[in-house]
Amino acid sequence: MTPAERSGPPDEKVTINLGPVDLGRVDLLVSEGVFSSRTDFIRTSVRRQLEDHEQLLQEVVTRKEFTVGFLYHTRADLERYRSKGERLHIKVIGVYKLGEGVTKQLVNDVLENVTVLGSLRGPKAVVDSMKKNTREAHP
Numbered sequence: 001m002t003p004a005e006r007s008g009p010p011d012e013k014v015t016i017n018l019g020p021v022d023l024g025r026v027d028l029l030v031s032e033g034v035f036s037s038r039t040d041f042i043r044t045s046v047r048r049q050l051e052d053h054e055q056l057l058q059e060v061v062t063r064k065e066f067t068v069g070f071l072y073h074t075r076a077d078l079e080r081y082r083s084k085g086e087r088l089h090i091k092v093i094g095v096y097k098l099g100e101g102v103t104k105q106l107v108n109d110v111l112e113n114v115t116v117l118g119s120l121r122g123p124k125a126v127v128d129s130m131k132k133n134t135r136e137a138h139p
Contacts (some may be wrong), residue, residue, distance in 0.1 A: 012119055016042070066091045066117075075101035078110045087112040098122030104129045 018026070026041050035041040050057065061068055071092045078098075081088060089112050090096060096116045098107070104126050111130075114120075120127055 061093065064091060066093045066115075068092075069094045070097070071095070072097045072099065073102070074099035075103075075106065078102060078106050081110045082106065086110070090114040090116070093117045095119045095121060098126060102126055 026035075026038055029035050029041060030037060035044065060066075067090075069092075071090070071094070088110055092115070095118055096114065098121070100123065102123055107126055107130060114130060120130060122130075
């Protein structure tokens with residue numbers, strides 16, 4: 001695993017549409033020094049909403065048995081599961097990454113189902129194939 005993989009993935013980019021009055025109000029707060037940038041305002045607002053809903057988030061994560069954060073499987077990991085005849089049920093809030101050398105056949109042999117609320121990453125052909133059968137939410 002590379003140092004970048006150990007430290008986790010970089011931030012994801014999200015595009016939002018705001019009305020001109022709302023955007024102007026954000027810019028006013030930035031110009032008055034309340035926030036350092038539009039991005040700072042948006043990140044702060046998102047974090048406040050997540051804090052406000054923390055109890056609900058924890059209950060759902062527990063009830064639905066999600067892994068939260070960064071889950072990474074190498075080719076060797078998946079081959080070990082295949083050799084044992086194990087099938088995995090993957091549920092991730094964050095990032096699920098498959099390492100180099102993971103093939104579509106290996107994924108089909110090992111991954112029973114995959115739910116990713118966030119970002120699915122890995123070899124392009126494998127990710128493209130998985131997205132047909134994977135719940136990946138980022139509206």
